Amino acid sequence: xxxxxxxxxxxxxxxxxxxxxxxxxxxxxxxxxxxxxxxxxxxxxxxxxxxxxxxxxxxxxxxxxxxxxxxxxxxxxxxxxxxxxxxxxxxxxxxxxxxxxxxxxxxxxxxxxxxxxxxxxxxxxxxxxxxxxxxxxxxxxxxxxxxxxxxxxxxxxxxxxxxxxxxxxxxxxxxxxxxxxxxxxxxxxxxxxxxxxxxxxxxxxxxxxxxxxxxxxxxxxxxxxxxxxxxxxxxxxxxxxxxxxxxxxxxxxxxxxxxxxxxxxxxxxxxxxxxxxxxxxxxxxxxxxxxxxxxxxxxxx
Numbered sequence: 001x002x003x004x005x006x007x008x009x010x011x012x013x014x015x016x017x018x019x020x021x022x023x024x025x026x027x028x029x030x031x032x033x034x035x036x037x038x039x040x041x042x043x044x045x046x047x048x049x050x051x052x053x054x055x056x057x058x059x060x061x062x063x064x065x066x067x068x069x070x071x072x073x074x075x076x077x078x079x080x081x082x083x084x085x086x087x088x089x090x091x092x093x094x095x096x097x098x099x100x101x102x103x104x105x106x107x108x109x110x111x112x113x114x115x116x117x118x119x120x121x122x123x124x125x126x127x128x129x130x131x132x133x134x135x136x137x138x139x140x141x142x143x144x145x146x147x148x149x150x151x152x153x154x155x156x157x158x159x160x161x162x163x164x165x166x167x168x169x170x171x172x173x174x175x176x177x178x179x180x181x182x183x184x185x186x187x188x189x190x191x192x193x194x195x196x197x198x199x200x201x202x203x204x205x206x207x208x209x210x211x212x213x214x215x216x217x218x219x220x221x222x223x224x225x226x227x228x229x230x231x232x233x234x235x236x237x238x239x240x241x242x243x244x245x246x247x248x249x250x251x252x253x254x255x256x257x258x259x260x261x262x263x264x265x266x267x268x269x270x271x272x273x274x275x276x277x278x279x280x281x282x283x284x285x286x287x288x289x290x291x292x293x294x295x296x297x298x299x300x301x
Contacts, residue, residue, distance in 0.1 A: 011161045014065055018157060019178070021057035026050070026182060033189035040189045050186070051146045054153020061157065072156035077227030085221055085234030086140070092273070093241035096258075096265035097249060106255050112248040135244050143236030151218075151235060154179055156228035159219050168219060168281040172274075176215030180208045187262075195256050203262035210261050213270030214238075216277035223284050242266075 029050045033039045039046070062069050101107035116131055125134065154175060162171040184204060191203050218231040242261065249259055258265045 008165060011165050014061060014161050015158065015165075017065060018057050018061045018153070021060055022054060022153070022182070025053040025056055029053070030185040033186060040193055043186070043190045048146050048149075052149030054157075054182075055149040055151075056153075058153040058157035071160075072152060073160070073222065073226060073228035074156075075227050077225035077230065081221055081225035081227070081230040082233055085230040086237050088217065089140075089234050089237035089241055092269050093238055093245055096263075096269060097245040100249065100255055100258050100265060104252065104254055104258075106250040106252065107248060108250050109248055111250075112244065115247045135240065139240035139244070140233065140237040143240050144232055147235040147239065148232045150179075151228050151232040155218055155222040155231045159222045163219065163223060163284070168223070168284045169278060172216040172219045172277070173212065175219065176212035177208075179215060180204075180211040183207070183211075191262060195260075195262065197253065198256055198262070202257070206264055206267035207262050209267040210270035213273030213277075217273050220277045220280060220283070 029046060032046065033043065058072065059069060062072065112131075116134075121130070121134075125131070158175055158178070159171060162175055165171075166174070187204055187207065188200060191198075191200060195203065214235075218234070221230045221234065222228060246260055249255060255263075257263055260266065
């Protein structure tokens with residue numbers, strides 16, 4: 001069904017079906033981390049499957065309700081939005097770490113070199129150029145395998161339907177809150193293993209602010225590009241860059257409160273993203289969903 005012909009009732013039904021299936025598929029992983037003693041320690045082995053829960057929910061919803069997988073933003077869209085997404089991922093990851101490194105003398109490049117050595121890379125790739133190519137190209141592209149699972153669900157399916165019903169601002173807030181809440185059970189089970197000194201409420205608060213800001217950015221990317229792939233690339237690149245930069249950061253009582261997606265520096269990034277892309281809400285096309293009165297929602301709502 002074409003998005004411009006989508007009725008409000010139909011959109012609401014699609015969203016309800018998607019969220020029901022999302023909870024159903026994700027619940028198995030929530031049960032796993034709380035009921036199986038060693039599962040939180042081994043979460044890395046389950047993360048890929050978990051990240052494909054939104055895609056699975058979206059694909060089944062489309063097949064059941066539309067008998068088609070069209071309309072999820074499969075097309076390439078405009079190349080410039082891939083460059084914007086990639087550039088934002090670099091800037092938004094590098095800036096917080098550089099500030100922390102200089103402010104708290106927390107940079108340790110030897111940790112990064114040792115990590116590459118332990119990865120078993122061929123000697124030819126252990127040069128500065130080789131490592132840079134891995135960080136800037138290989139890791140983001142391989143990361144698409146996992147982030148595509150989330151982005152097919154969040155940006156491919158959910159964002160266009162929410163945007164048609166509620167406009168840019170409410171869509172970004174609601175999808176961001178759903179996205180964050182979907183992670184909470186995993187955060188509760190796994191985060192204390194890696195940062196036991198940081199209160200869970202603090203980690204989740206910082207994480208939520210970041211995710212809401214990222215939601216504003218990805219809603220803008222999705223609706224402007226008419227493709228889910230810029231968001232998938234930006235998501236994958238952000239995960240890759242943040243992971244690499246964290247390896248080069250000394251873990252101290254101070255930096256543990258500032259770095260990673262559960263730290264204050266990234267919460268600030270989230271707030272900046274929210275403000276920047278909320279200011280650009282006028283760039284969105286008007287929603288094209290038929291309401292009960294025939295009036296379309298305004299794009300900036």
